[in-house]
Amino acid sequence: MTRPRRVRDLVRAYVRTGGLTRPSRDLDLSALVRSTTAAAPVEASGEERRVLALCSRQRALSVAEIAAHVDLPPSAARIVIARLMDHGLLTTPTHPHITASHDLLKEVLDGLRALV
Amino acid sequence: MDCAPSSEQGGVTYLSDTVTRSTKLLIAGHFSVGKTTFVDCVSEVEPLRTEEAMTQVSAGVDDVAGLPHKTHTTVALDFGRLTLNEELVLYLFGTPGQPRFLPLWHDLAKGALGALVLVDTRRLTESDPILALLEEQGLPYAVAVNQFDRAHRHPLDAVREALDLADDTPLTSCDARDRTSSLHALITLVRFLFNRMEPTP
Ligand SMILES: Nc1nc2c(ncn2[C@@H]2O[C@H](COP(=O)(O)OP(=O)(O)OP(=O)(O)O)[C@@H](O)[C@H]2O)c(=O)[nH]1
Ligand SMILES: [Mg+2]
Numbered sequence: 001m002t003r004p005r006r007v008r009d010l011v012r013a014y015v016r017t018g019g020l021t022r023p024s025r026d027l028d029l030s031a032l033v034r035s036t037t038a039a040a041p042v043e044a045s046g047e048e049r050r051v052l053a054l055c056s057r058q059r060a061l062s063v064a065e066i067a068a069h070v071d072l073p074p075s076a077a078r079i080v081i082a083r084l085m086d087h088g089l090l091t092t093p094t095h096p097h098i099t100a101s102h103d104l105l106k107e108v109l110d111g112l113r114a115l116v
Numbered sequence: 117m118d119c120a121p122s123s124e125q126g127g128v129t130y131l132s133d134t135v136t137r138s139t140k141l142l143i144a145g146h147f148s149v150g151k152t153t154f155v156d157c158v159s160e161v162e163p164l165r166t167e168e169a170m171t172q173v174s175a176g177v178d179d180v181a182g183l184p185h186k187t188h189t190t191v192a193l194d195f196g197r198l199t200l201n202e203e204l205v206l207y208l209f210g211t212p213g214q215p216r217f218l219p220l221w222h223d224l225a226k227g228a229l230g231a232l233v234l235v236d237t238r239r240l241t242e243s244d245p246i247l248a249l250l251e252e253q254g255l256p257y258a259v260a261v262n263q264f265d266r267a268h269r270h271p272l273d274a275v276r277e278a279l280d281l282a283d284d285t286p287l288t289s290c291d292a293r294d295r296t297s298s299l300h301a302l303i304t305l306v307r308f309l310f311n312r313m314e315p316t317p
Contacts, residue, residue, distance in 0.1 A: 061128070065164060072168075111198070
């Protein structure tokens with residue numbers, strides 16, 4: 001019996017992220033991420049480089065989209081992204097967590113209604 | 117009966133540079149109820165999929181050493197996105213129903229505005245654990261009957277009773293393969309979420 005490939009990938013990701021098994025900050029899968037002008041350090045891992053190559057300075061992607069595009073499990077992608085944020089290479093356009101409010105729900109409702 | 121056109125085949129579709137805020141909703145439901153179909157159909161971009169690795173620890177009867185038996189499974193997580201206005205984007209996460217994916221659930225539910233629970237009238241009892249889980253987590257939800265072609269059309273009142281829904285829980289029906297129909301189900305959910313929340317002082 002062989003293990004699913006993804007499990008090995010995840011283990012590898014953990015090894016490459018210095019054995020960290022939790023992200024250094026609370027990052028929601030829907031949090032938006034952009035890159036900065038800072039240059040990647042030479043010691044950046046393969047995963048880190050792939051994430052940096054994907055991210056754009058002007059146009060955001062969510063943590064979940066980054067995970068899907070670089071083919072990492074979300075838990076591993078979060079560790080990599082959090083580390084890159086710690087190093088100032090990635091940033092979130094505004095506060096990463098927005099909470100449910102009357103105003104936000106109105107905005108979502110109006111937005112959905114405009115789509116039909 | 118139209119699915120959202122995919123704007124870039126196999127490529128990356130970045131958000132518009134004016135988008136700076138995001139929020140999320142969960143599309144929940146038991147096995148094979150149409151969650152992926154729903155998310156795929158509504159999403160403005162080609163729907164995306166990731167796989168999360170999960171480790172399960174169970175008492176292994178077959179294990180001579182009596183050590184807990186560890187198994188690795190992966191769970192597919194699919195999601196889509198809808199840009200709602202110049203600044204705001206909504207993510208929809210198809211949330212697997214199996215209780216063994218509970219850790220993933222907690223993660224997804226945190227910060228979500230609410231959940232749309234898809235149900236299949238042929239297997240209503242399978243929705244019970246999902247509703248229980250949402251209630252336990254305090255995540256507000258609406259229910260949408262996904263109309264399968266060969267399923268007998270139950271009156272919604274009977275479905276409400278069978279699922280033992282609270283009087284104010286919205287119950288609607290949709291065809292997860294139809295974009296307009298699915299968007300209307302989302303509107304039903306968000307209208308409910310909006311109405312139950314007090315205006316910001
Ligand atoms: N006739 C009909 N078939 C549907 C509808 N929605 C989904 N299906 C079919 O039902 C099957 C299961 O749908 P999925 O969208 O994969 O369901 P799911 O909830 O994502 O399933 P899991 O992720 O495996 O739990 C697929 O073969 C779909 O094509 C519907 O509204 N009508
Ligand atoms: Mg699915």
